[in-house]
Structures are given as structure tokens and as C-alpha cells.
Amino acid sequence: MIITRTPFRVSLFGGGSDYPAWFEQHGGEVLGFSINKYCYITLRELPAFFEHKHRIVYSKFEHVQEVDEIQHPVVRAVLSEMTLEHGLEIHHDGDLPARTGLGSSSSFTAGLLKALAGLERRYVDKRTLALESIRIEQKVLREAVGNQDQIWASYGGLNRIFFHQGRDFEVDPIIISKERKQQLVGSFMLFFTGISRFASEVAQKKIENLGKKEAEITRMVDMVSTAHEILVNPNEDLLQIGALLHESWMLKRGLSDVVTSSHIDGIYQSAREAGALGGKLLGAGGGGFMLFYVEPENQQSVRERLSGLIEVDIDIDYDGCKIIFCEN
Incomplete structure (x- = not known):
């Protein structure tokens, strides 16, 4: 076995x-x-x-x-x-x-x-x-x-x-150092939207739109090097990761009309109003888990605001x- x-x-x-x-x-x-x-x-x-x-x-x-x-x-x-x-x-x-x-x-x-x-x-x-x-x-x-x-x-x-x-x-x-890793992971909150979907069906529409969304994809790729520099440079404030996630999500949600929905947008807006600096729907879109970057002092507020959703603790x-x- x-x-x-x-x-x-x-x-x-x-x-x-x-x-x-x-x-x-x-x-x-x-x-x-x-x-x-x-x-x-x-x-x-x-x-x-x-x-x-x-x-x-x-x-x-x-x-x-x-x-x-x-x-x-x-x-x-x-x-x-x-x-x-x-x-x-x-x-x-x-x-x-x-x-x-x-x-x-x-x-x-x-x-x-x-x-x-x-x-x-x-x-x-x-x-x-x-x-x-x-x-x-x-x-x-x-x-x-x-x-x-x-x-x-x-x-x-x-x-x-x-x-x-x-x-x-x-x-x-x-x-990165153990302390910086703990700070990073400790600022992430993961919630299940309650929606399951077949990723390949959502992804197919995104792939069909790639030629029309070249500027958006290029900017999203540029964020990789920016995020990398923030993570490995101890003088950089990790809160910038939250702002980058917000910008990335604003771009991603425009890649296809099936990436998000009014329900998902409502969850995201509620988390932001409660203190989340940024976040994103994981995977191709359409449903699944949402990740948020939240300073520790605001996490209980976000948790209460999204009390109808299941939260999952994660580590690397x-x-x-x-x-x-x-x-x-």
C-alpha cells in the first residue's frame, strides 16, 4: 500500500x-x-x-x-x-x-x-x-x-x-526569515465562498480573451517582481502586498465576465470595509476560496463581517x- x-x-x-x-x-x-x-x-x-x-x-x-x-x-x-x-x-x-x-x-x-x-x-x-x-x-x-x-x-x-x-x-x-514568513502568513485570511465550479470552463473564456487583455496580463506579471522585492527586502513593508493584491484583483476581475459575480463582489467589498487591505478570488474565478491580506488588529472585524463563511487557517x-x- x-x-x-x-x-x-x-x-x-x-x-x-x-x-x-x-x-x-x-x-x-x-x-x-x-x-x-x-x-x-x-x-x-x-x-x-x-x-x-x-x-x-x-x-x-x-x-x-x-x-x-x-x-x-x-x-x-x-x-x-x-x-x-x-x-x-x-x-x-x-x-x-x-x-x-x-x-x-x-x-x-x-x-x-x-x-x-x-x-x-x-x-x-x-x-x-x-x-x-x-x-x-x-x-x-x-x-x-x-x-x-x-x-x-x-x-x-x-x-x-x-x-x-x-x-x-x-x-x-x-x-525569507522565519519572522517575516510568520508575519506574511499571519496576515492572510482564507474564506470559502460556498461556490464550487469547474475551473477549466472558467479558464477557457479567459484564454479566449488573452489577446484582448494583453495590457492587463502584462501588468499582473510585472507585479511578480514587485512582490518578490517586497518579500526579500527586510526594509520593505509587507503591507504593500495587500495593496498589490487589490490592484491585481481589480485587473483579474476584468479578464472575463465569468471571473466574478455580484455575490463575490459583495464578499470582497465587505472584507475591505472591515479592514482588509486587499485580496483575490483564488484560481480561475467563478467561485471557490477568497484570500485577504489583513493586519492582525483588523482580523476579528473581518471575521465578524464574513461570519457566514468558513475560514481556513493556512501555513506554507x-x-x-x-x-x-x-x-x-
């Missing part, structure tokens, strides 16, 4: 530039971090005496004989490329709900690939895992997704990620996708 643990992520700046339709022409970069909330994949060979050959357990229960009968798209896509001499049992558990802007789909893909490699006693490094996850989602499933989520899932950490025109990428870890995960249990 193999169990993998793969982090979800928070993307702060540069979102949109990780779509191949953008960075293959312009290059791109993002800044953000993996969080200590996880996708868990449990995998084992299934004994032959069951009536079914494969069992897949997530929000549904699937008992099938053949791989092409599997409904879960990622599981079907990954297993269809393998020669299986035995049945498999795959269980998925997540700390947070899927389709909520935290990169959970890519965490699932990376976690499953890592688990299968572990079952076969194959070592897979972080770069290979990220590239293979990207290939499965973009080339096999043909989903309208970018390249950052798979990298956060595989690498973990607080990073600046560069996307080069030749489809290569570079992960640059951001090194530095491990990335890893095997946490392995038994022959």
Missing part, C-alpha cells in the same frame, strides 16, 4: 501568464505558495477474488472491470497508458473541497502519479512529476488549465516560477508531493 500527500496552493501574482497560449509568446511568471492542506491518495493492488477488478473511491464509488469503464477522468487517463497485470484500489481524501480555486485537480493528478510510481518502486523527481502532470491534464485530457498548479503540487514551497517560451519552467524559492508547505506511507 502507498499513501501520497500532495499540497494545495495559493497563487498570489501573475495568474494567467501560466497558460501556454500566453507564455509561449510572451513568457510568464507567477508568485505564490503551497499550503498545508492536502490531497491524499491511497493506492494498493486489489486481490483477484473480488467481482470487480478496480475500485476507485472519491465522491463516488466505482467498481469496474476495465480501465475504459472508469468515470474519473484523471484515473482513467493515467491508467489507460499503463499495462496493468493486476487490479487497483484507489482512494482519494482531501482536506478541502474540490473545484474551489486551490489547484486540487492538479494535486490529485500529481498524487496519483507519485503513488503509481511508488507502487512500481520507481523514483520520480519533482520536475518530472510536474511535467507529467501537465502532460496528462493538457495533452491527454485536453483541459483548459495552466502550468502553475502542477508545479506547486510537485515542489511545494514559497516560490517565484518562470515560464519560458520553449515550455520549460524554472522554480526560484523565495528565502515546503515538502510538495511525497509518499507518507509505503508497505510491501
